[in-house]
Amino acid sequence: MPIRLHNSLTRSLAELQPRTPGQVTMYHCGPTVYSSPHIGNFRSFLFADVLRRFVEDQGYRVTQVMNVTDVGHLTLDDIEGGEDKMEAASRKTGKTAWDIAKQYEAEFHDCQHKLHVRLPHHMPRATDFIAQMGSIIDDLLQKGVAYQANGNVYFEVARFPGYGKLSGKVLDELESGARVAVNDEKKDPRDFALWKTDQKHQMQWDAPFRGGARGFPGWHIECSAMSMHYLGPQIDIHTGGEDNMFPHHECEIAQTEAHTGKQFVGIWMHARHLLVDGTKMSKSLGNFFTVADILGKGYSGLELRYALIRVQYRQALNFTLQGLDEARAAIGRVQQGRQRLVRFRDGLERAGSDDLATAVAAANEAFTAAMSEDLNVSEALAALSGLVNAGNRAQPSAVGAKSALAAFARFEDVLGCFGPEPKADATGDAPAELVALLPQRTAAKKAKDFATADRIRDQIAAAGWKIVDAPSGSRLEKA
Numbered sequence: 001m002p003i004r005l006h007n008s009l010t011r012s013l014a015e016l017q018p019r020t021p022g023q024v025t026m027y028h029c030g031p032t033v034y035s036s037p038h039i040g041n042f043r044s045f046l047f048a049d050v051l052r053r054f055v056e057d058q059g060y061r062v063t064q065v066m067n068v069t070d071v072g073h074l075t076l077d078d079i080e081g082g083e084d085k086m087e088a089a090s091r092k093t094g095k096t097a098w099d100i101a102k103q104y105e106a107e108f109h110d111c112q113h114k115l116h117v118r119l120p121h122h123m124p125r126a127t128d129f130i131a132q133m134g135s136i137i138d139d140l141l142q143k144g145v146a147y148q149a150n151g152n153v154y155f156e157v158a159r160f161p162g163y164g165k166l167s168g169k170v171l172d173e174l175e176s177g178a179r180v181a182v183n184d185e186k187k188d189p190r191d192f193a194l195w196k197t198d199q200k201h202q203m204q205w206d207a208p209f210r211g212g213a214r215g216f217p218g219w220h221i222e223c224s225a226m227s228m229h230y231l232g233p234q235i236d237i238h239t240g241g242e243d244n245m246f247p248h249h250e251c252e253i254a255q256t257e258a259h260t261g262k263q264f265v266g267i268w269m270h271a272r273h274l275l276v277d278g279t280k281m282s283k284s285l286g287n288f289f290t291v292a293d294i295l296g297k298g299y300s301g302l303e304l305r306y307a308l309i310r311v312q313y314r315q316a317l318n319f320t321l322q323g324l325d326e327a328r329a330a331i332g333r334v335q336q337g338r339q340r341l342v343r344f345r346d347g348l349e350r351a352g353s354d355d356l357a358t359a360v361a362a363a364n365e366a367f368t369a370a371m372s373e374d375l376n377v378s379e380a381l382a383a384l385s386g387l388v389n390a391g392n393r394a395q396p397s398a399v400g401a402k403s404a405l406a407a408f409a410r411f412e413d414v415l416g417c418f419g420p421e422p423k424a425d426a427t428g429d430a431p432a433e434l435v436a437l438l439p440q441r442t443a444a445k446k447a448k449d450f451a452t453a454d455r456i457r458d459q460i461a462a463a464g465w466k467i468v469d470a471p472s473g474s475r476l477e478k479a
């Protein structure tokens with residue numbers, strides 16, 4: 001079945017047709033490492049992870065690159081008005097910009113791990129690619145599409161007729177919008193910086209191009225240099241958050257295509273902003289959550305992952321704590337259903353005659369169809385739930401249980417939000433809502449919150465179950 005993805009460039013669904021048959025190249029705009037990653041960032045990164053996993057599921061070999069922006073990303077989109085985010089964080093904390101970058105890059109990797117992200121094949125740092133950025137800048141200067149002014153280098157937008165094709169922003173509109181930030185040294189207010197000279201900046205380099213002054217690169221040129229280094233001049237898929245579309249991706253297209261003379265990206269994909277409690281996440285509204293905040297409340301990485309991927313990436317997703325509780329219950333239901341099947345497969349329950357063949361085929365087909373249509377995760381989850389229900393109703397044969405478990409393993413390989421196949425004896429047939437309490441109790445015990453741990457134990461006891469703690473984890477048995 002062809003994979004169809006929404007291409008922001010054409011504003012329509014496009015069939016994935018990789019340049020090299022059987023192999024797909026993907027570039028994802030990664031984190032700017034100046035503060036703790038928040039759940040809004042991770043909606044976009046998890047979308048990229050699910051995309052890669054599904055494309056692999058469909059038999060392609062994927063090469064995935066995600067950059068780490070550790071220099072040059074300004075606090076405002078307008079490169080004239082902003083301060084480098086790393087430098088701003090350095091000023092606030094008294095740490096060096098280099099230490100800030102190192103600290104938050106490590107935290108980002110930790111979050112990837114906790115949210116069960118399959119690591120991209122390459123995660124280059126912008127500061128390691130100054131020379132490659134320099135050779136692009138050099139070429140753009142030679143071609144006359146970039147110019148120097150007082151040591152700064154600007155891309156001359158008027159020399160690239162395709163500017164605006166991704167974001168749909170027409171030139172006049174851009175011109176009047178840009179007039180706010182008047183900068184006399186630019187030929188045109190729309191021109192954007194490739195290189196900034198600034199002796200005060202902590203991160204600075206001798207110009208990596210001919211005839212330039214010491215300084216630091218603009219943000220946009222970083223992604224062009226790193227994607228080209230690993231994936232060549234043309235890539236199949238480029239993703240980012242919807243806020244990356246303009247100006248960042250528009251500028252990436254202009255400078256890369258002006259440099260190579262080739263179409264840069266086959267399919268541009270953009271994940272929609274995450275809403276929290278119905279509105280945009282912001283510190284002043286008190287609805288701003290880092291990944292660590294959520295995990296600190298006792299939710300697991302799987303639960304957070306489920307809550308962030310359960311809605312298709314282009315649809316509005318409203319994140320709430322209640323949604324995390326729903327994620328916990330949904331995961332519990334799936335794991336309980338899988339566990340029941342394990343017991344039939346392994347002979348711990350007397351097997352019946354149901355081979356589940358129809359249900360397994362229908363679930364696999366519906367899952368593939370949903371994911372192939374622009375990664376419709378909510379429909380894919382519905383297909384998976386259908387198989388949970390069919391399995392729960394059936395008295396399966398060992399072979400039937402085995403084939404259903406293989407389907408669940410496949411769905412888990414793509415979505416990654418349920419965890420490994422449960423052990424046969426982990427929680428017996430305990431109700432899902434009780435099973436879901438176990439990780440909360442473990443987290444409470446870990447945090448030495450014994451009151452909560454005891455309250456959960458009492459709640460489980462009141463329902464007629466007891467907790468058995470074993471080295472491999474806790475499980476429930478009938479009291």
Ligand SMILES: [Zn+2]
Nearest residue numbers: 029030223248
């Ligand atoms: Zn980028």
